[in-house]
Structure formats: structure tokens, C-alpha cells
Amino acid sequence: MSGRVSRVRQAVIGWLYPPLCGACDLPLEAERQLSKPFLCGDCEATLVPIGSHYCRVCGQGFESTGTVPFRCANCGDRELAIDFAVSAYRGSGVGRDLMHRFKYGRQRQLGRLFGVMLDEVWRDERLHEGSWWVVPVPLHPRRLRERGFNQSRELARELIRRAPAGVRLTLQPFLRRVKQTTRQAQLDRRDRLANLYDVFESRKKLPPAPAEGARILLVDDVITTGTTVSECAAVLREGFKIKKIAAVSVLRG
Numbered sequence: 001m002s003g004r005v006s007r008v009r010q011a012v013i014g015w016l017y018p019p020l021c022g023a024c025d026l027p028l029e030a031e032r033q034l035s036k037p038f039l040c041g042d043c044e045a046t047l048v049p050i051g052s053h054y055c056r057v058c059g060q061g062f063e064s065t066g067t068v069p070f071r072c073a074n075c076g077d078r079e080l081a082i083d084f085a086v087s088a089y090r091g092s093g094v095g096r097d098l099m100h101r102f103k104y105g106r107q108r109q110l111g112r113l114f115g116v117m118l119d120e121v122w123r124d125e126r127l128h129e130g131s132w133w134v135v136p137v138p139l140h141p142r143r144l145r146e147r148g149f150n151q152s153r154e155l156a157r158e159l160i161r162r163a164p165a166g167v168r169l170t171l172q173p174f175l176r177r178v179k180q181t182t183r184q185a186q187l188d189r190r191d192r193l194a195n196l197y198d199v200f201e202s203r204k205k206l207p208p209a210p211a212e213g214a215r216i217l218l219v220d221d222v223i224t225t226g227t228t229v230s231e232c233a234a235v236l237r238e239g240f241k242i243k244k245i246a247a248v249s250v251l252r253g
């Protein structure tokens, strides 16, 4: 759909159903809704972008203003199967509330807002190298039925739709979740690792990887320790010759 038709359609929808802020339910002006869908200015002001100072491996943001690439103490002693992760915003406050409403409150439209928030990850120049297969972190089929959608797949679609010029992204839902797990957020770190053992599988039919190896971009809503995306990456490394595996998320826990 062209930008103009989309704007007209948006205006009509906005007139029929004035959009509300997904965090505080304040009605939004049409112009606001176009630039930051479902987010008012006051709520936006409380969001904290990860910014430019973050771990070059796990993506954890830090207060310091130094610019030297570094690896942080949170992941320095761990083997991660991803090459690197990049997150857009800190997973606290309004960001966390919005994500909660998106996933558990049947507010699927918030995917559009998270798509805009995901624009932040393109600050990382390593993501601009050529083309990627985009692989959403899968939900277990039972949870998918309960929720009606896989949030990571919605985010992957938005990421692809809004990708900057010169970056080619194609959706490749290669993974399945074969074990239903306790929500990661409810577990401590050691239990998280045990909880994720043998959770993911690759689908049976996979396309041949490019000769130089596949470049894969995993998409998740929240990255906390990096264990989930690392487990996904480990499974993909068994199925393909891999050039690079990166992971992106809207929030960093």
C-alpha cells in the first residue's frame, strides 16, 4: 500500500475510532498516531532507549558514556550461540507495561508501535551488512492458540516492513517450540537455563543456505539473559552453514 493511501485510510479509521495511548488510554491526535502509533507524548518521554553504549555481544545497555566497544560482565563468562544482540529500549516502566498489554491483553494493534520502536536497533552498523533471514522466536502451539498470535512474528513483520534502504530481510519461520516452558520471567537464571533445554527444533524442510553461509536475524519481544535467542541460534547452527546470527528485541530486560 502506498504511503498516501495508508495515511488516508489511517485518517478515516482515526475518525471512526480515535486511537488511545496503549499505556495510559489518553485519546491521540491523528498526527501523533501516524508518527508514534498508540503512544502519547508523556508516556513516550518515560521510555529509555538503550542508546549507543551497550555490550557488543549481549546488547545490555550501560550508563557510562564511553564509546569503546566492550563485552560486559553479565555475558563475559557465558557461551552464547548468537554473534551479537541489539535491543531498542530498556524493559522497565511503560515499555514493560505496553509489552504486557500486547502479549496478555489482546492488544495486537500495539505491534505497530513496537515496529516504530524497533527502528532504534538500526543504530547498530553491523545490522546493515547485506541481507538477513529473519527468524521469529516461536511460541508453543498451545500458547499460540491461547494468545491468537505470536508476538515475535508480529515484530518480525514490522521489522521487515520498516527496514532501512539497502537491507534485505526475508521472513523465515524456521523454528518450532516443541516444549511448553514456564515463563522465563518467573525463573531465576539457573532455572532459566534448565527450562530451555531442548525447547526448540528446526522445521523439517529447510532451504539451502547461501554458499558463504546464512545470515540470520532472530527476533524476540524481550531479551533478558540472552538464553532464549542463544538456544534458538544453537538449533539453527545445526541445520545450516552459518555466516552470522544476530538477535534483536524491542526491550532489554
Ligand SMILES: [Zn+2]
Pocket (backbone or CB within 6 Å): 021, 022, 023, 024, 025, 026, 039, 040, 041, 042, 043, 044
Ligand atoms: Zn500515554
Ligand SMILES: [Zn+2]
Pocket (backbone or CB within 6 Å): 055, 056, 057, 058, 059, 060, 071, 072, 073, 074, 075, 076
Ligand atoms: Zn554482555
